[in-house]
Amino acid sequence: MKDRYPTKKIYVGGVAIGGDAPISVQSMTNSKTSDIKATVEQINRLHFAGADIVRVAVPTIEDALALKSIKEQVSLPIVADIHFNYRLALEAAKWVDCIRFNPGNIGEKSRIKEIVKACKERDLPVRIGVNAGSLESEFEDKYGTTAKGMVESALYNIKYLEDLDFTNIKVSLKASDVDRTVEAYRMLRPLNNYPFHLGVTEAGTIFHATIKSAIGIGALLLDGIGDTMRVSITGELEEEIKVARAILKDSGRAKSGVNIISCPTCGRIEADLVSAVSEVEKRLAHIKTPLDVSVMGCVVNAIGEAKHADVAIAYGKGSGLIMVKGEVVAKLEQSKLVNRFIEEVEKMAKMKEAN
Numbered sequence: 012m013k014d015r016y017p018t019k020k021i022y023v024g025g026v027a028i029g030g031d032a033p034i035s036v037q038s039m040t041n042s043k044t045s046d047i048k049a050t051v052e053q054i055n056r057l058h059f060a061g062a063d064i065v066r067v068a069v070p071t072i073e074d075a076l077a078l079k080s081i082k083e084q085v086s087l088p089i090v091a092d093i094h095f096n097y098r099l100a101l102e103a104a105k106w107v108d109c110i111r112f113n114p115g116n117i118g119e120k121s122r123i124k125e126i127v128k129a130c131k132e133r134d135l136p137v138r139i140g141v142n143a144g145s146l147e148s149e150f151e152d153k154y155g156t157t158a159k160g161m162v163e164s165a166l167y168n169i170k171y172l173e174d175l176d177f178t179n180i181k182v183s184l185k186a187s188d189v190d191r192t193v194e195a196y197r198m199l200r201p202l203n204n205y206p207f208h209l210g211v212t213e214a215g216t217i218f219h220a221t222i223k224s225a226i227g228i229g230a231l232l233l234d235g236i237g238d239t240m241r242v243s244i245t246g247e248l249e250e251e252i253k254v255a256r257a258i259l260k261d262s263g264r265a266k267s268g269v270n271i272i273s274c275p276t277c278g279r280i281e282a283d284l285v286s287a288v289s290e291v292e293k294r295l296a297h298i299k300t301p302l303d304v305s306v307m308g309c310v311v312n313a314i315g316e317a318k319h320a321d322v323a324i325a326y327g328k329g330s331g332l333i334m335v336k337g338e339v340v341a342k343l344e345q346s347k348l349v350n351r352f353i354e355e356v357e358k359m360a361k362m363k364e365a366n
C-alpha cells in the first residue's frame with residue numbers, strides 16, 4: 012500500500028481533514044432541511060452510526076434559515092450543500108462548518124467574493140464538488156463528461172478561489188461509474204495538495220453501491236489518495252457509514268474493530284459456519300480495538316489461520332478448539348464454542364485497551 016499523499020490539513024468544525032488526520036466518514040441527510048425535527052433526528056442517527064461529518068441540502072431560503080436551530084441541537088459538523096444561489100450560501104455560512112459550492116455555478120464574481128468573505132470571517136472551508144452530471148457547459152462542450160472535463164472544472168474552480176486569496180479548500184470529483192471517478196482523482200492528485208473528498212456518486216442500491224465504492228474508493232485509498240469520503244447508497248442512512256467504515260478497514264487505512272477471517276466452507280465442513288460467523292459478527296460489532304479473529308469450518312486451514320489470529324475457532328466433528336495467539340486454550344462441544352470465543356475476544360480487547 013502506498014503512503015498517503017501529503018495534503019494540506021483543514022478543519023470542518025472540530026474534524027481535521029488532510030495531512031495526518033484519520034480519513035473521516037461523511038453522509039448526507041435526505042429530509043427537507045427546513046423540517047428541523049426530521050433533520051436533527053437524521054443527523055443524530057448518523058452520529059450514532061459513526062459519521063464524522065454530515066451534509067445537508069440547502070435548495071431554499073427556508074432550508075438556510077433552519078440551519079441555526081439545527082446547529083444548536085446537534086454536535087456533528089455540518090456541511091451546507093449550495094447550488095446557484097449565493098444568498099443561501101451567505102445565510103448558511105453564519106451557522107454551518109463548511110460550504111459546498113462551485114464558484115462556476117454561482118454567477119457574478121461579486122457574489123462569489125461575498126461568499127468567500129463570509130467563509131473567511133468564520134474560517135469555514137469550501138468543498139469544491141465537481142460532479143460529472145452537472146459540469147459547467149464550457150467544460151462539457153469541450154471535453155464531454157469525461158474525467159478530463161471533471162479535472163478541468165476542478166482546476167477552474169480552485170483557481171477562482173485562489174485568485175480571491177482563498178485556499179481553505181477540499182475537492183471532490185464524483186461520477187456515477189468507477190472508471191471515470193478513479194481516473195479523475197488520479198489525474199488531479201499531483202496537481203495540488205488540497206485534501207480530497209472521495210466518492211462514487213449515485214452508486215445505487217446497497218449491493219451495487221457497496222461494490223462500486225469498494226472498487227473505486229478502495230483503489231484510490233490503496234493509491235494513497237483520499238482524506239475524507241462518502242459512500243452513496245440508495246437506502247438507509249446508517250448503511251453508508253457501515254460500508255464506508257468497512258472500506259476503510261479492509262483497505263488498511265483505518266485500524267479499528269474486529270477483522271473476521273472465515274472460510275468460504277466446502278464439503279469438509281464440520282459445523283453450521285454461516286450461523287456461527289453471523290452471530291460472531293453481531294456480537295463483536297461493539298469492539299473498537301483492532302483484532303484479527305478467525306472462524307474456520309474444519310481443521311484443514313484452521314490451525315494455520317489461528318497462528319496469525321488473536322483468537323480463533325477451529326471446528327471439528329461435534330466439537331472444536333478455541334485458540335488464543337495460536338495456542339489451544341479449550342476443547343469444547345460445538346454448542347459452547349461461540350460463547351467461549353466471544354469471552355476470549357472481549358478479554359483480549361480489554362487487555363489491549365489497558366496497555
Ligand code: SF4
Pocket residue numbers: 274275276277278279280281307308309310311312313
Ligand atoms: S477450512 Fe475446512 S471447511 Fe473451510 S473451506 Fe477450508 S477445508 Fe473447507
